Amino acid sequence: MLAAVSWVSWRTFLAVCRCGSLSAAALELGYTQSAVSRQVAALEREAGVALLHRQARGVEPTAAGIAFLRHATVAVNEADRALRSARSPDPVRRLAIGATPSLATWVAPAAVRRFLAADPGWGWTLVPGLTRDLHARVADGELDVALVTDAPPGLPHDDRVRSIPLGADAMVVVVAADHPLAGRRRIRIEELAEEVWAEDNDGSRALLRRHAARAGVDPKIDLDAADLAGKVALAATGHAVALVPGITLATLRPDVVGIPLVDAPVRGLHALVPIGGDHDGLARFVGILEDLLGEVTTPGDLGGRTR
């Protein structure tokens, strides 16, 4: 019958989920119920899991089915887009950017902003993710570039990916705006020996411990936060002080102050780009990143409040 469209069964599955029953989907798609049944069965065989929960009155996606459905929707739509854009080549050039959470909220948008200022007419997408995930996506050619930190160290190696150092980001101490030390321009870790620290994850905790240990201090890490913003919230309310990436200064809430640390721990920032996947837009974007981070990681600040 029709060869028209591949991944027929994927579309069928979407229709089934939309309709709530195999028969209804069959009617909508012009198949018989049995064909639909088989297509779904084939899909389930391929996934190795039941995607639908069969009931007397139709079907309902299982947990696996729901997870599958979400990605499948994107995949099928993207496939349509692929065919459409082949027929009428999309003049809009597109930059797919990945970034770790701390870089996704400020650095990436700021770089995009500059990039577009010099040459609009580019589309872009921002995908936040963890270093490992982003690395894989760059290797697969799905992302044009990923912004990552090297902490935790040990970027996986892949000869399809090149890592471009973008400079280093010094960690900064964050305290409440009305904290006695808030007016300081620089500070030593020893002066914070009596403070309570908030931390959110083991990597960050280890970084703080290591840095403090060099100064012979054992920091009191007594408050746990769920994430970076949580740490800052604890600092803002005066419950603790926190160590955050300097790169996030510009996005800090107004009721906290960031204070540069003397001899601060630094994390390397890298752009991951696909080898051989170069194009002029990407090169320019990386250049902008280098400039941007050059400005930021040198003594000046970036509009953040360091007082």
Add this chain to the structure above:
Amino acid sequence: MLAAVSWVSWRTFLAVCRCGSLSAAALELGYTQSAVSRQVAALEREAGVALLHRQARGVEPTAAGIAFLRHATVAVNEADRALRSARSPDPVRRLAIGATPSLATWVAPAAVRRFLAADPGWGWTLVPGLTRDLHARVADGELDVALVTDAPPGLPHDDRVRSIPLGADAMVVVVAADHPLAGRRRIRIEELAEEVWAEDNDGSRALLRRHAARAGVDPKIDLDAADLAGKVALAATGHAVALVPGITLATLRPDVVGIPLVDAPVRGLHALVPIGGDHDGLARFVGILEDLLGEVTTPGDLGGRTR
């Protein structure tokens, strides 16, 4: 032969582009060269365009092929992800957010920031796009929410999409930081009658004209910029003044100042959400948007420099 994995010819095409020749791809995939040739031919038949440029020394994607390749890569990877996440349902909940360019650089990340502060453990993606495109993606269930403006008016209607008003955004005048009027807290359009205006697109130009006409002023729109950032750049260098969405204030460069306009033109801000696609995370995110934009669009500012 078992169709173990669907998307066969799509995967083949990716391999061909990676290898640079049909034979090499055939070798890599364990097919014969003829099978690969046919698969590509089928794909081209489906697309209706030649995707490869046949040469004596292998093949090379055509313009259409390159456009196709970009989307196909994403589609195939997403399909893999669908299968993987079906096998081990992904505990990470994910929020796919779309936003128009002006809302993508600040509002969306800021809202995400708050969202994650209250409940981390969510993944997210930001897709910038134009209102029409975003609307379609929400209807297709590909996006959980899209942030759009109603100017130009006439959002397409679709009974799979609900529009939630988020408030209004007043346009603001931007002048160089050393401009004589830079210290003003508010300003009337009449006072700017002698200024040169920079504009970047017809919609924005019309908005300015209409607003000025109400005050009996005919603005001198003498400078063309490529986009919003370009307009602001012209303002920063003292060549012109510009009208920008108030929502972008926080992202303005430091060498310009935004001045609220008396009786300013406003554009409605809306969140588009899929009907029936509700979940608690989405509801909470929309709530955050309402709060955030409530704060911003009321007299206070958002950390931007209005002096």
Add this chain to the structure above:
DNA sequence: CACAGCCATGCGTTCATGGCATGCTTGCGG
């Protein structure tokens, strides 16, 4: 000018897919 490398295509075979008819499960109502 012959040759090597690479792609397209005709032919025969295999097997995946869809339709048809039937059987099974479940929930509902007499």
Add this chain to the structure above:
DNA sequence: CCGCAAGCATGCCATGAACGCATGGCTGTG
């Protein structure tokens, strides 16, 4: 308690899609 209706699964058969093999055509090179 049982028959019935709605809805999914499956055995059987026909069609044709897709693969391998072998061949032919094209192009750049020695």
